[in-house]
Amino acid sequence: MRLILVTIAALLAGLLPGAVPLHAQDIKPRPRPVLVAVAAGARPVALEAAAVRIDIGAGQAQTTLRMTFANPNSRVLEGNLQFPLRPGQQVVGFALDVDGRMRDAVPVEKTRGRQVFEAIERRGADPGLLEQTAGDAFRLRIYPFAPGGTRRVAMTLAESLPGGRAPTMTLPLQFAATLPTLAIEIHSATAPVVQGLLRPVALRPSGDGAWTLSLSRGDFEPARGLTLVLPATARPAVQAQSLQGVRYFVADVPIATEASAGTPVTSLLRQRHLPARIGLLWDSSLSGARRAHDLEFALLGAYFRAAGTVDVSLLRLRDVVEPPRHFHVRDGDWSALRRELASTQYDGATTAGGWTPDREIGDYLLFGDGLFDYGDAPFPTFAPRQRLYTIRAGVAGDGVRLYGLAIARGGRALTLDDSGDLPAATAALLSDGPRLRTLDGVGASDLLVETPDPADGMLRITGRLREANAHLQLTLDTPTGAREITVDLSHAVESDLAARTWARYRLAQLQQEPDANRAAISALGHDFHMVTPQSSLIVLERVEDYLHYHIAPPPELAAAHALLVRADADADALARREQLASVRGQWQARVAWWSQAFPKGAPPAPKPAKTDAAAATRADAEHARAQATDAGVDAASAEAPVVREAPAPMTTMPTPPPPPAPARQASANTSLDSIMVTGARVQRSEAEPAEGANTQIALTPWRPDSKQARRLRLADSTHAYAVYLDERAHAPAGSAFYLDAAQVLFDKGQPALALRVLSNLAELDLDNRQVLRVLAYRLLQSGKTALAIPVLEQVLAMAPEEPQSYRDLGLAHAALGHRQRAIELLYEVATGTWDGRFPGIEVTALAELNAIVDTAPKALDTRAIDPALLTHLPLGLRAVLSWDADDTDIDLWVTDPNGERAYYGHRDTYQGGHMSPDFTGGYGPEEFVLRHPKPGIYKVEANYFGDRQQVLTDATTLQLWLSSGFGTRSQQEKTVVLRLKDKKETIFVGEFEVK
Numbered sequence: 003m004r005l006i007l008v009t010i011a012a013l014l015a016g017l018l019p020g021a022v023p024l025h026a027q028d029i030k031p032r033p034r035p036v037l038v039a040v041a042a043g044a045r046p047v048a049l050e051a052a053a054v055r056i057d058i059g060a061g062q063a064q065t066t067l068r069m070t071f072a073n074p075n076s077r078v079l080e081g082n083l084q085f086p087l088r089p090g091q092q093v094v095g096f097a098l099d100v101d102g103r104m105r106d107a108v109p110v111e112k113t114r115g116r117q118v119f120e121a122i123e124r125r126g127a128d129p130g131l132l133e134q135t136a137g138d139a140f141r142l143r144i145y146p147f148a149p150g151g152t153r154r155v156a157m158t159l160a161e162s163l164p165g166g167r168a169p170t171m172t173l174p175l176q177f178a179a180t181l182p183t184l185a186i187e188i189h190s191a192t193a194p195v196v197q198g199l200l201r202p203v204a205l206r207p208s209g210d211g212a213w214t215l216s217l218s219r220g221d222f223e224p225a226r227g228l229t230l231v232l233p234a235t236a237r238p239a240v241q242a243q244s245l246q247g248v249r250y251f252v253a254d255v256p257i258a259t260e261a262s263a264g265t266p267v268t269s270l271l272r273q274r275h276l277p278a279r280i281g282l283l284w285d286s287s288l289s290g291a292r293r294a295h296d297l298e299f300a301l302l303g304a305y306f307r308a309a310g311t312v313d314v315s316l317l318r319l320r321d322v323v324e325p326p327r328h329f330h331v332r333d334g335d336w337s338a339l340r341r342e343l344a345s346t347q348y349d350g351a352t353t354a355g356g357w358t359p360d361r362e363i364g365d366y367l368l369f370g371d372g373l374f375d376y377g378d379a380p381f382p383t384f385a386p387r388q389r390l391y392t393i394r395a396g397v398a399g400d401g402v403r404l405y406g407l408a409i410a411r412g413g414r415a416l417t418l419d420d421s422g423d424l425p426a427a428t429a430a431l432l433s434d435g436p437r438l439r440t441l442d443g444v445g446a447s448d449l450l451v452e453t454p455d456p457a458d459g460m461l462r463i464t465g466r467l468r469e470a471n472a473h474l475q476l477t478l479d480t481p482t483g484a485r486e487i488t489v490d491l492s493h494a495v496e497s498d499l500a501a502r503t504w505a506r507y508r509l510a511q512l513q514q515e516p517d518a519n520r521a522a523i524s525a526l527g528h529d530f531h532m533v534t535p536q537s538s539l540i541v542l543e544r545v546e547d548y549l550h551y552h553i554a555p556p557p558e559l560a561a562a563h564a565l566l567v568r569a570d571a572d573a574d575a576l577a578r579r580e581q582l583a584s585v586r587g588q589w590q591a592r593v594a595w596w597s598q599a600f601p602k603g604a605p606p607a608p609k610p611a612k613t614d615a616a617a618a619t620r621a622d623a624e625h626a627r628a629q630a631t632d633a634g635v636d637a638a639s640a641e642a643p644v645v646r647e648a649p650a651p652m653t654t655m656p657t658p659p660p661p662p663a664p665a666r667q668a669s670a671n672t673s674l675d676s677i678m679v680t681g682a683r684v685q686r687s688e689a690e691p692a693e694g695a696n697t698q699i700a701l702t703p704w705r706p707d708s709k710q711a712r713r714l715r716l717a718d719s720t721h722a723y724a725v726y727l728d729e730r731a732h733a734p735a736g737s738a739f740y741l742d743a744a745q746v747l748f749d750k751g752q753p754a755l756a757l758r759v760l761s762n763l764a765e766l767d768l769d770n771r772q773v774l775r776v777l778a779y780r781l782l783q784s785g786k787t788a789l790a791i792p793v794l795e796q797v798l799a800m801a802p803e804e805p806q807s808y809r810d811l812g813l814a815h816a817a818l819g820h821r822q823r824a825i826e827l828l829y830e831v832a833t834g835t836w837d838g839r840f841p842g843i844e845v846t847a848l849a850e851l852n853a854i855v856d857t858a859p860k861a862l863d864t865r866a867i868d869p870a871l872l873t874h875l876p877l878g879l880r881a882v883l884s885w886d887a888d889d890t891d892i893d894l895w896v897t898d899p900n901g902e903r904a905y906y907g908h909r910d911t912y913q914g915g916h917m918s919p920d921f922t923g924g925y926g927p928e929e930f931v932l933r934h935p936k937p938g939i940y941k942v943e944a945n946y947f948g949d950r951q952q953v954l955t956d957a958t959t960l961q962l963w964l965s966s967g968f969g970t971r972s973q974q975e976k977t978v979v980l981r982l983k984d985k986k987e988t989i990f991v992g993e994f995e996v997k
Contacts, residue, residue, distance in 0.1 A: 095158030107539035137400030277364025285370030294396025355379025371399025406514030445472030600914030839923030899938025
């Protein structure tokens with residue numbers, strides 16, 4: 003079965019602002035994409051039908067879009083939609099057709115949801131996943147779109163409406179441009195007024211507060227859409243809903259009471275006194291180039307005209323916050339500062355911390371998208387009278403985070419989507435208006451407010467009702483003094499909006515400190531079936547899949563699921579016990595190999611070459627079968643294997659002598675090749691030399707050969723960065739260019755600029771663990787372990803189902819001296835239950851764990867580790883290869899002084915070299931180990947055999963460790979990060995020289 007990735011690029015255009023794939027490296031503006039972008043040679047997936055339902059009440063709206071897609075191709079497709087939401091919007095529902103019926107999605111922990119989707123997709127089954135990637139960006143993944151078939155999808159969004167006392171809702175209709183008709187159903191207590199159509203269309207009542215609108219293709223302008231205007235009201239509107247035994251309410255409270263209903267909202271604002279010193283936080287990262295700087299400059303111009311004379315401290319936020327630059331604005335003339343901002347070269351990632359607010363500064367103005375993607379430093383805390391105003395102009399980002407930062411620091415979050423937003427943003431920046439001082443409830447609790455600064459003269463409050471006759475008591479600070487408002491909640495109208503409104507406001511509150519509130523955010527998404535940074539919505543085909551992956555099913559499958567649960571109660575505990583037993587067996591085999599004496603002389607004459615070719619053919623067949631098994635394809639039906647050349651001068655060696663009994667069974671005084679075994683610990687005899695003591699390691703430096711890299715190398719050190727900026731505008735998308743440029747800058751002695759360029763990888767894809775792994779590997783190689791650890795923590799949060807996530811982080815902690823944390827993470831690798839694509843990784847992790855324990859300056863706490871797995875096995879030589887791309891097969895080759903090559907088809911050499919099991923499904927590690935190396939040269943190579951990725955990245959990045967004296971105090975280690983791009987490519991990495 004062949005898959006093609008389909009990017010549904012403008013599926014919800016208008017409902018979602020600028021629904022395009024988010025790639026921060028695309029600095030130049032993009033044209034609006036076609037409805038569905040498919041792979042070359044494929045016909046576009048068509049939207050066959052759509053219907054819209056809108057529920058409106060108490061200033062809230064819930065929009066459900068139902069869509070039917072048709073696949074005209076003869077191949078199976080995966081749908082993949084990436085889209086941003088507007089500020090305040092939230093995904094609160096998702097459904098997918100299964101066996102001809104719509105099935106509602108259920109909540110799942112985010113990383114678990116991705117793991118389950120990808121595992122089931124490999125089987126060719128029928129999952130759907132809706133997840134939040136980063137900030138306001140979301141992704142919908144659907145599989146499969148059958149050849150010639152259709153798929154039906156429903157998505158529900160909730161949001162607060164602008165317009166104050168006369169709420170308005172705009173429904174752009176780009177997605178419906180090719181449809182002959184579109185049915186819109188509106189549920190509202192009063193009939194809305196429809197505006198923006200090309201010709202009048204009747205809004206027909208259908209009973210129970212429902213109104214229908216049937217549009218034909220000539221009734222509307224797709225780019226303009228239509229607007230629904232609700233009747234104005236001066237009285238609070240209250241709606242209530244019961245959910246899971248809790249009664250929720252939402253109230254839309256006009257600021258003007260009955261006594262002052264005619265008072266314009268604008269008259270409640272007053273110009274605020276601007277401070278004499280301000281701080282300008284300018285996001286100068288790579289993604290900052292996409293912001294609407296013309297709108298930012300217009301807002302700044304208005305601010306400085308109002309401020310008159312003011313001192314400005316400019317701080318550029320990048321991977322490292324640059325030292326402040328100071329400007330003096332006199333009589334509103336900020337031309338020097340403007341020229342400085344206009345000359346910004348946007349480059350690098352974005353850190354939130356690393357700077358200290360100046361207590362003499364009154365206002366801080368933050369211009370950025372709110373996506374802090376580098377480092378783990380928190381955003382600084384402000385002094386009591388300091389204010390933070392956040393401005394997001396023309397781009398998607400993390401609006402909730404920006405809102406939380408501003409509100410917590412006494413300011414406001416401003417959004418500039420276009421020039422029409424400038425008047426309101428300017429007023430919000432320069433004026434003080436009514437502000438909620440106190441909020442108390444009688445018979446109501448857990449009160450939340452959308453914003454203490456009433457938007458459009460409307461204060462929106464939600465909470466939980468404990469009594470039928472509940473009311474709220476508000477105190478507002480206004481330009482004319484304090485105002486008391488009482489809101490009666492006893493006459494609330496029933497609706498389906500109240501509970502999720504409370505959940506949305508609670509989520510916004512928690513996301514002010516997202517890392518500290520991870521568990522609470524996840525629980526909120528689960529309880530209210532919402533997509534959050536920690537929870538997704540998933541649809542599975544079979545009830546057995548819900549059981550297997552421990553996901554609560556939708557109601558229609560609950561009975562069948564309950565029957566299966568009783569039969570499967572002990573499966574997890576049994577699997578854990580079986581895994582531990584398997585790891586013990588694998589480790590005993592490693593100990594037995596290590597304890598064995600191997601011949602170190604010249605090998606006997608090789609057998610005839612035809613035997614070698616037959617052996618290589620058999621090994622390749624096994625290799626292809628392993629790939630087919632990993633892919634979920636029956637080995638008998640797999641394509642014939644591509645036979646690789648037998649490694650020259652590959653010879654067939656005699657079988658080494660059988661191993662003795664495992665070392666753990668030996669008595670305390672048994673001698674094993676001059677090594678003393680005491681219990682489970684191995685001690686070196688006084689006379690034995692250190693393993694690998696006379697070994698030199700040489701690595702071939704990675705030398706990028708792209709035309710951009712060649713030009714950079716030819717530039718002198720002072721001009722290399724300028725050349726990089728020039729080449730960046732025309733470089734191919736992806737990570738390769740930034741890796742090449744960073745390497746050249748490192749070589750030219752420009753480490754700060756090299757790290758800035760390298761940090762761009764954090765901005766290339768908002769939720770791509772492969773790119774982040776590459777970034778971390780390169781940071782580790784550069785000795786920037788402290789910077790690599792937060793990146794690897796993020797990878798672990800994304801992919802806890804992959805053992806490499808724990809191993810990479812564990813080794814990084816060991817490099818930084820955090821040895822206890824390192825062995826805890828490596829033990830998780832050793833004892834976890836992993837997918838069959840990761841064979842033998844447990845033994846590799848145990849070897850590293852034991853080496854850390856035995857070389858630690860002070861004893862580590864190993865009480866939680868199975869004693870049978872604690873055995874010190876020092877090595878003379880060790881080579882370990884890992885890579886960043888899933889579903890990719892790269893082989894480690896090591897050729898010894900005998901001319902014998904250890905590789906996937908010949909894992910044990912005559913003199914005792916041992917190669918770990920072959921990784922055909924992605925990431926590695928593949929490990930070569932040799933306890934006592936004979937003198938000579940050991941050549942290390944990496945071979946790119948192939949991949950099964952549906953969308954291949956621009957190149958696959960490898961990391962290779964070469965160690966001598968592994969697990970001893972004399973251990974030497976060198977690492978290299980490099981890339982392979984073409985299948986069948988083999989690259990010489992380095993060598994050991996044993997003297």
